[in-house]
Amino acid sequence: MPRPLIDLTGQVFGRWRVINLHKRQGKGRPALWNCECECGNKRIVAGTNLRSGISASCGCLRDEKARTLMLARNGKGARSPHWKGGRILDSRGYARVWNPTHSRADKRGGYVYEHLLVMEEALGRPVNISETVHHVNGHKADNRLENLELWNKSHPPGQRTEDKIAWAKDTLLIYIGVEGVLKWIENYDQDKVGSPPQKSNYISSCS
Numbered sequence: 001m002p003r004p005l006i007d008l009t010g011q012v013f014g015r016w017r018v019i020n021l022h023k024r025q026g027k028g029r030p031a032l033w034n035c036e037c038e039c040g041n042k043r044i045v046a047g048t049n050l051r052s053g054i055s056a057s058c059g060c061l062r063d064e065k066a067r068t069l070m071l072a073r074n075g076k077g078a079r080s081p082h083w084k085g086g087r088i089l090d091s092r093g094y095a096r097v098w099n100p101t102h103s104r105a106d107k108r109g110g111y112v113y114e115h116l117l118v119m120e121e122a123l124g125r126p127v128n129i130s131e132t133v134h135h136v137n138g139h140k141a142d143n144r145l146e147n148l149e150l151w152n153k154s155h156p157p158g159q160r161t162e163d164k165i166a167w168a169k170d171t172l173l174i175y176i177g178v179e180g181v182l183k184w185i186e187n188y189d190q191d192k193v194g195s196p197p198q199k200s201n202y203i204s205s206c207s
């Protein structure tokens with residue numbers, strides 16, 4: 001009878017998180033586990049290597065250690081002639097930039113999505129958590145500003161009129177500011193607004 005298998009599902013070893021069992025090999029050979037690294041890379045790792053700490057990441061940890069060592073040695077960081085720009089492509093195809101002091105940097109690696117940085121630079125403010133940066137042409141590493149759009153996922157909490165008005169006010173203030181609102185009112189043209197919408201224009205989800 002085979003030895004009972006210790007289930008590692010959900011456990012964390014270094015940067016690895018165990019997703020589930022890949023294959024039980026038997027006959028003294030270690031079970032293989034599907035794992036996901038903090039950086040997003042997925043690999044199959046032997047349970048023995050996880051538990052002993054031989055494998056602590058997909059390789060990104062080793063890369064970072066080498067980089068940190070290099071930085072410590074020459075003490076010049078980004079100004080070093082050996083600096084490779086600190087830009088990586090993650091397993092999902094997004095470009096990330098080494099920027100450990102950024103509030104959205106991943107905790108261990110210190111990398112931030114490049115599209116966030118480009119958008120923040122253009123906005124002159126942080127991208128907030130209700131916002132996403134969309135890649136127009138679908139290429140996740142094409143972070144030219146003209147390929148990026150700022151989307152906002154926020155919406156009123158329900159259908160209550162006062163909630164919608166409060167949300168609309170907040171949205172206006174975030175995206176056009178007080179000056180923009182004043183300009184809008186200044187240019188407001190009652191004639192262009194037309195007749196009030198008819199009741200039949202509304203689709204009601206409540207019957």
Ligand SMILES: [Zn+2]
Nearest residue numbers: 037039058060
């Ligand atoms: Zn990794």
